[in-house]
Amino acid sequence: MNSSPFSSKTYTNTWLKHFHLKGHEISFSFLNGTSFYKYPLFPIYINVGRNLTKGITYTLETEEITGVIKNKVLLIYDVPDYFTINHGLPNRKFTIARITQYPGFLIDLKLFTDLNNFMVETFSKSSRYKLNKFKKKLESCFNIKYKMFYGQISEREYNTIFDQFENLLRKRFLQKETTNNNLDPKEWTFYKEVTYPMILENNAALFVTYNGDQIIAVTLNYIHNNTLIDAITVFDIDYSKFSLGSVNILKLIEWCLENKFDKLDFSKGYFDYKKRWCNLEYKFDYHLIYNKKALLPKAIAFTIKKYFIAKQFLRDKKLNERFHEFYFLVKNRSIKKNIPLGFNLQELSKPYTEFQLKEISILESRNDYLKKALFEYLYINNESISNIRVYKILNSEKTYIFQGRDVTTKVQLER
Known part of the structure; x- marks a missing residue:
């Protein structure tokens, strides 16, 4: 199994620096693919990256694990169920509990030769006409350029792009009147610091759309084997008439096919556009590895499972969306809403x-x-x-x- 971008030293060291400064990275010899940090007070070990990764994959060795984790509980966030993972545990005292959380969406591109082939096989004639019309209108009305920064980018250009990336996200969610976790100062600072070296290491990429010299759309992507993972994407809402979001996806698909990537993964979380474009839906599970015969890890695992099941129930009821909207109103009550003319x-x-x-x-x-x-x-x-x-x-x-x-x-x- 090729190394995941989320298990790279750049990613793990930067994450620990921002979110677990006093802790250190812990590895277990029987588990390959991710490392852990210890949760305070309890013998719970959580994968480095926690819920900020876009998918963790791991394999298990066949050695005896009794003496390795003893009464510990290992919690691994966001394991996509479409990955083939060896789940065999050699000791029957130990088990892996799976807790389904978020839906995932991707486009499997292996059957397509180019963008036109994808369009013909995926969309009706009328839908293809509309999508092509949006792209032609956008490119005829503006001086549009597309660029994927993958493998190289100057630090100065990177900072310019990332600053505008943040501005566009703030503009978008101010319009939606809801909060976005990515814009939390601590989280955004992490993304900005970790992405630049990961681009140089071919573990990440920035896809940027320009109108002349003005940045109007940005997508942060991670690279895992032959998969392009769309992590965070935003476009300038002023261009919504031209369906810039759809044009952005068309260009990402085109880039993937031209560069021999066989998947475009929209990652976790439901959005209408993901459902519309994907040809494969999957689930993200949280995995708990623990000794089911020992009282303490069994009790801890039971509590963790109930906690995440309750969170998913509230998410299904869309209470998380209402909370984000309420929090936005409280946080931005002093901001006068700019009502478009x-x-x-x-x-x-x-x-x-x-x-x-x-x-x-x-x-x-x-x-x-x-x-x-x-x-x-x-x-x-x-x-x-x-x-x-x-x-x-x-x-x-x-x-x-x-x-x-x-x-x-x-x-x-x-x-």
Whole structure:
């Protein structure tokens, strides 16, 4: 079994530095694929990375384990059930309990030769038309570039990408009015520190979409054997009219097929888009390895199982989502919600020389409130943003002119 990115020294050492500074890495000779740290007070040993990995795989040796773990309980988070793992324990006193937690979704690409072949075999003609239309519209209206940073990236460019990555995530979840665990300062600092060296080691990759020099979508990926694991992905919500999220997935599939990757794994957690794109669903289990004949580890394992079963019950009832929404409201109660302006587009059939106009730059952040209307105009008229001039009508409140190559439109912003 090839080494998992989550068992690499870079990953484990960085994780321990951020989340278990006073502890140390513990390995067990009978178990290969992950290391552990000790939970305070109780003889519980948890895999390094805990719930921040996107899948732990391990194998068991056939040696006697009685003297190795004795009364210890080993807890391994997020074991995907599609991996073939040797679960045989040589001593019948010991057992592996599996606790099903999150659903997982992936695209098995082994049967496809290229992106077109995948599209034909996966989607109906009408769905293919829509997806291709979104991609063509996006690329004709903007100066779109795609780049996968895998194996090499300058530290300066990396920092620029990761800072914008964070900004886009904050913008996205501010719009959704819910919290995102990845944006917890401690967690995000870990991701930023660990990803750069993992890219250089070919254990991680950043897929970035640009509009000119502006970063509009980022996906953090991990690499495990021939699998690309989509860990965290975000796109600029201003481009949602162009279905940028779907275009991003198309380009990831294309990259995988061109580079001989046979799986694109969306990892754990349910989202509609994962269900729509995947051709294989699986489960993430938590594994408990313990002595079922000994009272203490048996009691500990029983308690842990009941705890995670209760958590999954609450998750099934979507109480975790309600908690995140409530926590967002409490944390951000002082932030005035930025309600997007509505707008009305009216094509002009006559010259607009009678208006008193002032040209403005859509590239300036102070004019971001116009983007939704402008992108709607670009999408409808298939205009390139490079051909657009934007004017403010000075004697009319919240009224603008979009002048393109073929179509000139009057824009009235509305609350």
